[in-house]
Structures are given as structure tokens and as C-alpha cells.
Amino acid sequence: MSTAAERLEPFDLRSQKRRADRFGMFVFLASEIMLFGPLFVAMAVYRVLHPQAAAETARHLNLWLGAANTALLLTSSLLVALAVLAGQNGRRRGVAACLLTAALLGVAFLVVKGVEYQAEYVEGLMPKIGPPSPIAGRAPTLFMSLYFVSTALHAVHVTVGALLLAGTGVGAWSRRLPLPKRAMTVEVVGLYWHLVDVIWVFLFPLLYLAR
Amino acid sequence: MSPVHRPETVEEQQSYLRAGHSLRSWLFSTDHKRIALLYLISISAFFFVGALAAAAIRLELVTPQTDFLTREGYNRAFTIHGIVMVWFFLIPSIPAVFGNFLIPLMIGAKDLAFPKLNLLSWYIYVLGGIFVLYTLAVGGVDTGWTLYTPLSTQFANGHVLTIAAAIFIVGFSSILTGLNFIVTIHTLRAPGMTWGRLPLFVWSHYATSVILVLATPVLALALVLIAAERLFGLGVFDPKLGGDPLLFQNLFWFYSHPAVYIMVLPAMGVVSELVTAAAHKRIFGYVFVAASSIAIAGVGFVVWGHHMFVAGQSPYASVVFSFLSLVVAVPSAIKVYNWTATLYKGDISLDPPFLFAMGFIGLFVIGGLTGLMLAMLAVDAHVHDTTFVVAHFHYIMVGGAVTAFFGALHFWWPKITGRMYNLVWGRIAAALIFLGFNLTFFPQFVLGYLGMPRRYPVYPPQFQWLHDLSSAGASILGVAYALPLVYLVWSLRRGPPAPANPWEAFGLEWTVPSPPPKHNFDTPPVVTGPAYDYRLKTVRKRR
Numbered sequence: 001m002s003t004a005a006e007r008l009e010p011f012d013l014r015s016q017k018r019r020a021d022r023f024g025m026f027v028f029l030a031s032e033i034m035l036f037g038p039l040f041v042a043m044a045v046y047r048v049l050h051p052q053a054a055a056e057t058a059r060h061l062n063l064w065l066g067a068a069n070t071a072l073l074l075t076s077s078l079l080v081a082l083a084v085l086a087g088q089n090g091r092r093r094g095v096a097a098c099l100l101t102a103a104l105l106g107v108a109f110l111v112v113k114g115v116e117y118q119a120e121y122v123e124g125l126m127p128k129i130g131p132p133s134p135i136a137g138r139a140p141t142l143f144m145s146l147y148f149v150s151t152a153l154h155a156v157h158v159t160v161g162a163l164l165l166a167g168t169g170v171g172a173w174s175r176r177l178p179l180p181k182r183a184m185t186v187e188v189v190g191l192y193w194h195l196v197d198v199i200w201v202f203l204f205p206l207l208y209l210a211r
Numbered sequence: 212m213s214p215v216h217r218p219e220t221v222e223e224q225q226s227y228l229r230a231g232h233s234l235r236s237w238l239f240s241t242d243h244k245r246i247a248l249l250y251l252i253s254i255s256a257f258f259f260v261g262a263l264a265a266a267a268i269r270l271e272l273v274t275p276q277t278d279f280l281t282r283e284g285y286n287r288a289f290t291i292h293g294i295v296m297v298w299f300f301l302i303p304s305i306p307a308v309f310g311n312f313l314i315p316l317m318i319g320a321k322d323l324a325f326p327k328l329n330l331l332s333w334y335i336y337v338l339g340g341i342f343v344l345y346t347l348a349v350g351g352v353d354t355g356w357t358l359y360t361p362l363s364t365q366f367a368n369g370h371v372l373t374i375a376a377a378i379f380i381v382g383f384s385s386i387l388t389g390l391n392f393i394v395t396i397h398t399l400r401a402p403g404m405t406w407g408r409l410p411l412f413v414w415s416h417y418a419t420s421v422i423l424v425l426a427t428p429v430l431a432l433a434l435v436l437i438a439a440e441r442l443f444g445l446g447v448f449d450p451k452l453g454g455d456p457l458l459f460q461n462l463f464w465f466y467s468h469p470a471v472y473i474m475v476l477p478a479m480g481v482v483s484e485l486v487t488a489a490a491h492k493r494i495f496g497y498v499f500v501a502a503s504s505i506a507i508a509g510v511g512f513v514v515w516g517h518h519m520f521v522a523g524q525s526p527y528a529s530v531v532f533s534f535l536s537l538v539v540a541v542p543s544a545i546k547v548y549n550w551t552a553t554l555y556k557g558d559i560s561l562d563p564p565f566l567f568a569m570g571f572i573g574l575f576v577i578g579g580l581t582g583l584m585l586a587m588l589a590v591d592a593h594v595h596d597t598t599f600v601v602a603h604f605h606y607i608m609v610g611g612a613v614t615a616f617f618g619a620l621h622f623w624w625p626k627i628t629g630r631m632y633n634l635v636w637g638r639i640a641a642a643l644i645f646l647g648f649n650l651t652f653f654p655q656f657v658l659g660y661l662g663m664p665r666r667y668p669v670y671p672p673q674f675q676w677l678h679d680l681s682s683a684g685a686s687i688l689g690v691a692y693a694l695p696l697v698y699l700v701w702s703l704r705r706g707p708p709a710p711a712n713p714w715e716a717f718g719l720e721w722t723v724p725s726p727p728p729k730h731n732f733d734t735p736p737v738v739t740g741p742a743y744d745y746r747l748k749t750v751r752k753r754r
Contacts, residue, residue, distance in 0.1 A: 009321060009322060009326065010315070010320055010321035010322035010323070010324070010326065010399060011324075011399070016398060020324045020325075020394050020397075020398040020399075023394050023397060023398065024324065024325060024328075024390055024391075024394045027390045027393050027424055028386075028390055030424060030425060031386050031390070031424045031425065031427070031428050034424075034426070034427075034429055035428035035429070035431055035432050036432075037428075037429070038429055038432050038433070038465075039432065042447070042458070126443070127443075127444050127445055127446060127452055128443065128444025129443065129444065137453070138450070138451070138453030139453050140453075141452045141453045142446070142447070142452060142453030142454055143453075145445040145446055145447050145452060145454065146447065148439075148445050149435070149436060149439050149445055149447065152439075153432075153435065
């Protein structure tokens with residue numbers, strides 16, 4: 001067993017470690033933003049170059065499923081924010097309930113996304129695979145390419161985030177994550193989840209709404 | 212241990228090297244010093260792989276025809292050389308080995324902020340390395356290290372996906388190392404170690420870390436898009452599907468130009484330390500040297516278009532990129548002037564680290580000045596994709612970064628291992644590396660200017676003597692790079708024990724025993740003065 005001081009290494013004070021943990025996650029989020037950044041720039045340039053094609057191709061996407069997914073993620077983010085508060089107050093059951101529900105909402109998001117992909121496959125919207133495409137021309141095909149790449153990359157992040165939420169929730173429940181001493185863990189995982197959420201909040205209007 | 216007895220010698224105060232001898236105590240260590248050594252061993256192995264590929268290239272170019280490799284084999288040789296040397300040696304070289312070892316020591320900390328993450332980033336590096344070795348074993352890849360589309364997405368027969376996976380994975384290792392350094396430098400500085408007192412090595416690693424964190428993910432995305440195109444036909448780079456192959460070049464160079472600064476900024480940090488320590492004098496213009504690192508990191512993000520002057524980008528963009536590329540030379544020049552001014556009236560010792568630092572400055576100046584030529588639109592149209600470009604970036608990345616790596620190795624070897632090596636052999640190696648390097652790459656400037664394109668295994672017979680000079684230089688360089696391996700490894704067994712501060716240098720890392728104890732500092736250090744305050748040293752022993 002490691003002692004409490006060893007677990008804090010290389011810090012002397014718990015408050016220093018907390019600050020470093022939060023700061024580290026912010027630096028990581030900056031890196032994540034740079035990962036998605038080129039896709040957002042590509043979509044912005046695309047809209048300037050092909051406004052007509054963007055609007056027309058966007059109509060092939062299922063607005064209602066996209067909106068439902070937005071609602072799911074926003075609700076999950078609210079729960080995560082509540083979990084952070086509960087963690088600071090040492091209410092481990094509250095933390096566990098909020099985080100596990102949020103993780104379930106993340107899974108629900110993935111299920112809805114899968115249903116959407118399936119419908120798009122059947123409709124022939126995937127560029128190279130599936131039935132013949134109803135959309136013609138280079139610009140609409142590129143729109144779908146950007147759509148698939150950015151939503152798939154986002155879905156990978158939802159998967160990782162849901163696993164982190166579930167792991168932290170179970171940890172809080174089983175007392176392996178002592179609260180409120182380790183409340184920063186909840187906050188750091190929450191920060192990651194919020195970023196996953198924020199990326200979707202930008203993807204949704206760019207892909208679905210501007211039609 | 213009795214309270215009156217304070218440990219004095221290395222043997223009594225347990226060093227990090229003696230804290231456990233099992234393989235497990237190394238492979239699962241979270242000690243930044245041990246992880247640095249894990250990196251040192253693994254990047255040296257990849258340096259060897261990359262060097263073998265370079266040897267194959269130079270051997271093939273001895274005659275004007277193809278005789279030793281097929282054309283396809285030649286493509287694979289220079290591709291694997293580039294990929295291994297850039298991502299598996301140069302990018303992690305100084306940061307992951309010396310940054311890892313020294314940053315906590317230099318700022319007076321017990322370790323990096325996230326020791327487990329540090330170990331994880333080494334494992335990620337190893338995983339990426341396994342992908343490279345797998346790619347090599349099944350036949351390699353032929354796209355060049357630049358992986359340009361549409362070659363890499365539609366035409367390449369090699370194993371593009373596994374090599375893309377390797378680069379993607381090793382990128383995470385870079386990001387985590389950069390993140391760790393940034394957080395460490397912000398949160399773990401000893402009392403009194405203000406930003407204005409940080410060693411310049413730490414400043415340059417801070418600037419490097421910012422690039423690692425912000426540029427690497429862009430490359431990761433470019434690789435994801437290549438994979439998406441090869442696997443699912445999502446044609447972001449395919450004109451038939453509405454995409455644009457030039458977009459790949461934009462994304463690639465948005466990372467890969469700053470990546471040059473990832474390689475050379477830590478090298479500059481090393482040289483700042485080496486020069487002040489050799490001159491036994493405070494560095495000239497500390498603030499300017501520190502700020503120029505940040506300026507290079509910042510401006511370095513907006514010069515990537517100078518790789519695409521002849522690729523069909525807008526001429527207006529080219530003009531702006533050309534101007535910005537000249538701007539980025541200013542902070543680099545500031546460093547060179549300040550190093551030189553530091554030496555003025557210095558009390559200089561001609562030890563191997565100083566010779567390597569001098570080698571760096573000379574080669575970096577040539578590399579930098581030819582870089583200015585390449586930043587000119589008209590000149591670039593003439594020498595684009597010739598060996599002139601190859602020579603230019605080898606002067607920066609090999610003449611600069613690798614020479615500084617060897618300088619760092621010779622400067623901190625006594626600190627890392629607790630042993631002194633043979634200084635005479637060190638001086639011989641420094642001189643040989645300088646000579647061999649120039650003989651290898653200077654002819655390539657001439658060749659490129661005369662029109663020798665890069666990446667061709669055949670050439671007109673009148674170029675042969677220049678190619679042969681280059682290959683002869685490469686064999687000298689090969690011996691010179693192998694030489695330190697011999698006397699450094701020999702020093703591990705037979706070298707005399709190193710004192711805490713063999714170079715009479717200034718800095719917290721020299722206040723702890725060599726090799727340092729497991730937790731670095733017996734008592735937490737308190738810093739009361741500026742960096743490189745050599746005036747404090749009243750008496751200096753003459754060697």
C-alpha cells in the first residue's frame with residue numbers, strides 16, 4: 001500500500017495537485033480542440049465555396065434524430081455538472097447516480113447515431129459503400145464525407161467519455177474514489193465530457209441546421 | 212540511518228540507479244529519471260534503424276544507376292528513414308530524454324506533475340514503434356515521410372495504414388509529454404524559481420510543449436482522413452469525390468513545419484546551457500533568448516505555406532508565407548547573436564559539450580541561411596524538391612538537433628550515470644561529427660542547385676563525384692556517431708566517478724549528487740537569485 005504522501009507525489013499539498021489536475025485537463029482539451037479544428041475550418045470553407053450544395057445535402061440528414069441527440073447530450077452534461085457539485089459535498093451516491101445516468105445517455109446517443117448511420121447507409125449516402133447514391137456531384141459527396149468523418153470522430157470521443165463517466169461513477173459508488181477528497185477526479189472527467197458535448201453543439205448546427 | 216549521520220557520498224545516499232535492480236523496477240518506474248533512460252535506449256534503437264536506411268540510400272547513390280536497391284526499394288528506404296528519424300528519434304530525442312530527466316531537477320521538483328502519465332507516454336511510444344517494426348517486417352511503405360495524397364490514398368502499394376497508425380499513436384506520446392511539461396513548469400517550480408529565473412533549457416521546452424500539444428492533433432486528424440479515404444472511401448482529399456489533395460499538404464505542414472521547431476527549440480535550449488556553462492558567464496540577453504523561444508513557437512505556426520509555393524496555392528498566400536518565413540528567422544538569429552556575445556570575454560573550457568555547441572551554431576547558421584533562400588519565392592521555384600532542400604533541412608535537423616543531442620549527452624552524462632567519460636575521445640567525436648556532417652550534406656547543396664531532384668536513385672554521370680563525396684562523408688558520420696557509444700558505454704564500467712558538478716556549471720541539477728538520488732533533492736531547494744549567476748563562483752578551479 002502506498003501512503004497518502006506517496007500518492008500525492010510529486011506535490012506537497014493536495015490543493016496543488018488539484019490545481020495541476022484541472023490545468024492538465026484544460027491543456028488536453030486544447031489539444032482536442034486542435035484535433036477537431038481542421039474539420040470545422042473545412043466545413044466553414046465548404047459553406048463559403050458551395051452554399052447551395054451544403055443546404056441541399058443537409059436535408060438528407062435526419063434533423064429530428066440529430067435534435068434528439070443534442071437533447072441527450074445536453075441533459076447528460078447537466079447531470080455531470082450536478083455530479084461535480086455532489087462530489088464537492090461528498091455525496092457519493094449522488095455522484096454515482098448522476099454519472100451513471102449520464103453515461104447511459106451517452107450510450108443512448110451512440111445508439112441513435114447508429115440508427116442514423118444505418119438509415120443513411122440504406123439511402124445510399126455513404127460515398128463508396130452501400131446502394132447507389134441519390135445525391136450527385138462532387139460537392140454533395142464531400143459534404144457527406146465531412147459529415148461521416150466528423151460525427152464518427154465525435155462518436156469515438158463519446159465512447160471514451162461514457163466509459164470514463166461510468167468508471168468514475170462506479171468508483172464513487174464503491175468508495176474506491178473517496179469523496180470529497182478526490183472530487184477533482186469527478187471534475188476533470190466532467191470537463192472532458194463537457195468538451196465532447198460542446199463539439200456536438202457546434203457539429204449539430206453546422207451539419208443539420210444550416211439547410 | 213542515525214539522525215547525526217548525513218549521507219554524503221553517492222554510495223550512501225541511494226541514487227535513482229540503485230533504487231531497485233529488477234527489470235520490473237525499470238519498466239514500471241514512474242521516476243522521471245528512469246523513464247528518461249527508457250527513452251534514451253528506445254530512441255537509440257530507432258536511430259540505428261533510421262541510420263541503416265540512410266546507409267542504404269547513400270550506398271545506392273554511389274553510382275548513377277540503380278544497382279543495390281530497386282527503385283521501389285529505394286522509395287521504401289528513404290520513406291522509412293524519414294519516418295523513423297522524424298517521429299521515433301528527433302521529436303522525442305531531447306524532450307523525452309533530457310527534458311524528462313532535467314526539467315524537474317532544474318526547477319527544483321521531485322518529479323513531473325503526472326509521473327504515471329509520463330510512463331504511459333513511453334509505453335505509447337513503444338506501441339507506435341511496434342507498428343513501425345511491423346510495417347518494416349511486412350515490406351515497408353513507399354510514400355515518402357510526407358505521405359502526400361493522392362499517392363498515399365490511391366496509388367501507394369505499401370503499408371500506408373499501419374505506418375499512419377504508428378505515427379498517430381506516437382503522436383499521443385508527444386502530446387502527453389508536452390502536457391506533462393507544461394503543467395510541471397506551471398505548478399512545480401521551487402520557492403523562488405520565478406519565470407524570470409527559469410533556466411533557458413526549461414523555457415525552450417515550454418515553447419516546444421505548446422507546439423507538441425497544439426500541432427500534433429492536426430497531424431493526427433490528417434492521418435485519420437487518410438485512413439478514412441483508404442478504408443471507407445470518404446474522399447476529403449479525392450478530387451473525384453469533391454475533395455482537394457492540397458488540403459492534405461495544408462494539414463500535414465501545419466504540423467510538420469512546427470515539428471521542425473519541436474526538434475530545434477529543445478536543441479537551442481541545450482546550446483544555451485552548454486554555452487553559458489563553457490564560458491562560465493551569465494548568458495547575454497537572458498530575456499531575449501527566453502522570449503525568442505516563445506516567438507519561434509508562435510510564428511512557427513504560420514509559416515507552413517512555404518512548403519507549398521509550387522503546389523498551386525494562391526500567390527498572395529505565398530507572398531504572406533514568404534514574409535512570415537523571413538520573420539521567424541529573426542528570433543533564431545537573436546539566439547545565435549546572444550550565444551556568441553556570451554562567449555565574449557568568457558572563461559572558456561574546450562570540453563566536448565562546448566565543441567558540440569559550437570558545431571551546432573555553425574551548422575544551424577548554414578541551415579538557417581539556406582532556409583532564408585528557400586523562403587524566397589523565386590529561389591524556391593528553382594530548387595524546390597531538389598537535394599538543396601534535403602541539405603537545408605538536414606543542416607537544421609541533423610546538424611542542429613542531433614549535434615545538440617550529442618552535446619546534451621556529453622554535458623549531462625556524468626549527471627545521469629555518475630561516471631566521467633574520456634574527454635579526448637569526446638573532442639575527437641565532436642570534430643568528426645562536424646567534418647563528416649559537412650562532407651555528407653554540403654555537396655547536396657551544390658547538387659540540388661545544379662538540378663539533382665530528391666528521392667531519385669538514378670542521376671546523370673556528371674553528378675557522380677558530388678554524390679560520392681556525400682556518401683564518403685556519410686560513412687565518416689556513421690563512424691563518428693558510433694564512436695560515443697563505445698567510450699560512453701566503456702565509461703559506465705571503467706570511468707572515474709563523476710563529482711556533483713564536473714563542469715563547474717550553474718543550475719539546480721548540479722547541486723545534487725551524480726547520479727541524483729531517487730527523490731532528487733534531500734531538502735526542497737529555495738532559489739534566491741537569477742539563472743546563470745556565475746559571479747557567485749568566487750574561485751574556479753583551473754583544470
